[in-house]
Amino acid sequence: MTPSATPSHRVLPPLPPVLRELVARLPVHPPSHLLALALERVLRPRLPADAAARLAGHAVDIEVRDFGLRCRVTLRDGHFRSAPASGPATLRIAADAASYLRLLRGDDDADRLFFERALVMEGDTEYGLLLKNTLDAIGPLLHWPLRRA
Amino acid sequence: MTSSPAASHVASPRPPRLVCPAGSLRALTLAIDAGADAVYIGLKDATNARNFAGLNFDIAQAREGIAHAHALGREVLMALNTFADAHAPQRWWRAVDAAAGLGVDALICADTAVLAYARDHHPQLRLHLSVQASATTWEAIEFYRERYGIRRAVLPRVLTLAQVEQLCRHSSVEIEVFGFGSLCVMVEGRCALSSYVTGQSPNTAGVCSPPSAVRWTDGADGVDARLNGVLIDRYAPDEARGYPTLCKGRFDVEGTRDYALEEPTSLNTLSLLPRLTAMGVAAIKIEGRQRSPAYVEQVTRVWRAAIDACAAQPARFSVQPQWTTTLGRWSEGQQHTLGAYDRPWR
Numbered sequence: 001m002t003p004s005a006t007p008s009h010r011v012l013p014p015l016p017p018v019l020r021e022l023v024a025r026l027p028v029h030p031p032s033h034l035l036a037l038a039l040e041r042v043l044r045p046r047l048p049a050d051a052a053a054r055l056a057g058h059a060v061d062i063e064v065r066d067f068g069l070r071c072r073v074t075l076r077d078g079h080f081r082s083a084p085a086s087g088p089a090t091l092r093i094a095a096d097a098a099s100y101l102r103l104l105r106g107d108d109d110a111d112r113l114f115f116e117r118a119l120v121m122e123g124d125t126e127y128g129l130l131l132k133n134t135l136d137a138i139g140p141l142l143h144w145p146l147r148r149a
Numbered sequence: 150m151t152s153s154p155a156a157s158h159v160a161s162p163r164p165p166r167l168v169c170p171a172g173s174l175r176a177l178t179l180a181i182d183a184g185a186d187a188v189y190i191g192l193k194d195a196t197n198a199r200n201f202a203g204l205n206f207d208i209a210q211a212r213e214g215i216a217h218a219h220a221l222g223r224e225v226l227m228a229l230n231t232f233a234d235a236h237a238p239q240r241w242w243r244a245v246d247a248a249a250g251l252g253v254d255a256l257i258c259a260d261t262a263v264l265a266y267a268r269d270h271h272p273q274l275r276l277h278l279s280v281q282a283s284a285t286t287w288e289a290i291e292f293y294r295e296r297y298g299i300r301r302a303v304l305p306r307v308l309t310l311a312q313v314e315q316l317c318r319h320s321s322v323e324i325e326v327f328g329f330g331s332l333c334v335m336v337e338g339r340c341a342l343s344s345y346v347t348g349q350s351p352n353t354a355g356v357c358s359p360p361s362a363v364r365w366t367d368g369a370d371g372v373d374a375r376l377n378g379v380l381i382d383r384y385a386p387d388e389a390r391g392y393p394t395l396c397k398g399r400f401d402v403e404g405t406r407d408y409a410l411e412e413p414t415s416l417n418t419l420s421l422l423p424r425l426t427a428m429g430v431a432a433i434k435i436e437g438r439q440r441s442p443a444y445v446e447q448v449t450r451v452w453r454a455a456i457d458a459c460a461a462q463p464a465r466f467s468v469q470p471q472w473t474t475t476l477g478r479w480s481e482g483q484q485h486t487l488g489a490y491d492r493p494w495r
Contacts, residue, residue, distance in 0.1 A: 051203065109441035112479060115390050115413075122367055125393075126202055126360035133203030136441045137173035 014066035014096070024068035032071040032082030035062065039073065039080040042141045051134040052078070058090035058127060059083040066096040091123040091131070106140035162429045164460035165422075168226065168325065169449045170438040172204045177214040177225075179446040184453030187224035189257060190214065191438065196244040197228040198281060199438040200355025211251050224254035228438075230279035232260045232352050242266050249274050257303065258282075259352075264297040277325070278302040281352060283339055285312075287319040294322050301325055303434060306332060310421065310490045314428045323431035328418045329448060330436020331392065331481045332411065332488055333357075342395045342410075347377045357394045365393070374398070389413075391481055415480035416488045419452075419468045422459045444479050451475050 015023065047055075056075045060083075063070045074083040083089075095103075099118045102108035110132045113119035121128045135141075169185035171177035180188045191197030193205045206214065215225045227248045233241040241263050248256055249271040256274055258264045259281035267274055280303040284290045290302045301323035304313060317324050333340070340357075344350040347362045362377040374382045374393045381398030384390050391397045391413025400409045416436070418425065425433065433456070435448055451472045459466045477485060 054202070106441075106443055109444040109479065111392075111440055111481075112444070115481060117384075117387065117390060120365075120367065120372075122365055125363040125365065129360045130202035133172065133201060137175055137203065139175045139442070 015068065020066070020068035022068075024070070028070055028072055028085040029082055031069055032073055032085075035071045036073045036080040036082050043138070044080060046138050046141075047134070051130070054130055055127075055134065058124075059087070060131070061089040061092040063092070063094040064097050064100065065094055066098075089123060091121065091128050093128070094120040101142070103135075104140065104142040105144075110136075162426055163431075164456050165426060165430050166432040167449070167452050167456055168432050168434045169445060169452075170330075170435055170440070171214070171445065172199065172201075172438040172440070173442065174206065174210045174214050176438075176442040176445045178217055179442045180449050181218050181221055181223050183446045183449035185223060185449050187226055187254065187432070188214075188218060189226040189228050189434075189438070191228045192244055192247070194240065194244070195234075195353070195355045196231055196241055198230050198279075198351050198355050199228075200231075201439055202360065204439060208247060208251070211253075215251055215253065219252075226255045226257055226277065227251075227253040228257045228279065229263055230257050230259045230281045231355050232281075233262050234353065238262060242270075245271065245274075255301070261297070264293070264299070268297050272298075275300050278322075280305050280327070285316075287316050290316070290320055290322060301431060303327075306416065307489050310424060313425075313430070313490070317428040317430060324429070325432035325434055326418075326425065326430050327416055327488075328425075328433035328435060328452065329476060330415055332414060332416050332486070333396070340396075343376075346379050346395055357396075358392070363393045413481050415476075415485045417473075417476050417480065417485035418487060418490060419455055419472060419476070421487065421490060422455055423463045423466050426459055426463060440479075447475055448479055 052075060059072055059074045061070065061072050072083040072085055072089060073080055095113065095118060099108070099113050103110060110119060114121065166186040167184065168187045168189060169180040171180055171188040171190050177188050177190060190211060191199055191205045193207055194200065197205065199205065218225045229241065229244050229248065245256065245263065245267045254275060255277050256267055257277045257279045258267065259279040264276060267276055276297060276299045278284055278290065278293050278299045278301065282293070283305050284293060284302055285305055285308060293299045293302065299322055302320070303325040304316070306327050308316070313326060340352070341350050343357050347359050349356065349359050351357045358376055364375045366373045366375070370383065371386050371388065372384045372390070373380060376393060376395060381393060381395055396410045397408065397413045399406055402409050433452065435452060437444055455472060
């Protein structure tokens with residue numbers, strides 16, 4: 001009943017601890033810039049104007065725990081951008097790569113992952129809920145890896 | 150005790166209709182495509198009891214969703230189930246007008262003022278009594294039928310199976326019961342717990358825990374959940390969490406720290422399906438407009454399969470293990486219960 005669980009884990013094995021620690025030491029800006037570019041491509045065209053207006057102007061930290069990766073992005077002047085690493089973020093989201101993948105594919109439910117502690121969300125709960133509900137309403141942002149028949 | 154009116158709908162029990170939640174157009178589409186007989190939706194304001202940022206429908210989305218459902222012969226019910234603000238009830242009247250204009254198949258209401266407005270201004274509109282009205286006897290339901298012409302009542306989750314059966318036998322309107330989803334503290338329509346801490350209640354503002362009042366904080370000892378600054382639970386680092394509502398918090402009571410009111414768990418009545426059908430229950434409701442489209446789709450598929458299997462061979466119906474596995478996966482706290490249906494006390 002949960003066909004996506006195995007493929008997600010299989011295509012994204014966790015990094016070895018040594019490599020994860022190395023990634024965690026890298027500057028935040030490069031991955032943030034890449035994430036902003038990706039969001040600009042896959043999310044921005046589908047983001048309703050009213051949601052974009054309400055989400056704009058806040059920094060969001062996104063951590064991929066099993067990769068040791070941290071990004072900080074914001075939506076400003078109508079575009080996704082990397083946000084300055086200093087200062088507090090409005091929202092901090094942390095999960096493993098497989099959980100992100102399942103959410104991006106529309107295979108899972110943020111509440112369920114949250115109950116299981118597979119997804120951590122800290123900061124402005126109202127903003128987080130707005131983000132979650134907006135993404136839920138938009139639908140899958142990713143169709144990789146393909147589902148098996 | 151007065152005699153009950155003729156119960157016209159119980160003569161030949163039909164499979165209950167499957168009523169599923171939709172917090173977005175995408176959830177509505179997936180629910181319909183997964184086999185829901187009807188979906189229930191709300192507008193993007195405090196007129197419904199799931200008033201969360203980014204959730205629910207604007208008029209254009211509702212119109213599109215209704216068109217999709219109607220094209221496949223399914224129904225869309227609109228929840229207008231909060232209590233009108235006495236200072237500004239016009240918002241609720243406008244919502245009723247909008248729902249009528251959209252061509253929804255029924256309104257789900259709790260407030261007698263909203264019911265009366267709908268009855269007087271849109272007499273053709275079918276009315277369902279919301280669980281928020283907290284009508285637990287057939288006499289109470291009959292009052293709503295006589296005064297407002299309701300055609301269906303959604304029962305609060307406080308009744309035992311025997312009580313539901315008794316009510317079905319005597320009611321002259323259709324009966325809808327909850328089949329699956331998060332449980333509330335079971336005084337629907339009367340709960341003021343969140344008002345105590347936040348000044349807002351589900352019956353007026355449409356939310357149990359206003360998101361602006363909720364804070365999760367990771368610390369060395371685990372995660373603190375606070376509601377308007379009040380600590381309502383502290384979870385160990387690897388401990389499963391629940392919704393941050395006051396009723397599901399853990400508190401020190403006479404030296405024991407535990408759930409003082411209710412544990413985070415989900416109702417699951419799959420095993421009761423043959424009995425609910427035999428009683429003449431007209432519809433089974435799935436809770437969770439706040440949940441993702443993935444939840445809606447998968448839970449709908451399980452219940453569609455179960456209702457069809459029960460209709461085909463009620464005497465041989467058994468809950469399939471994969472249904473239980475799937476529903477367990479989507480349950481709050483990953484545990485489920487028969488709730489009050491199986492309550493040993495009275």
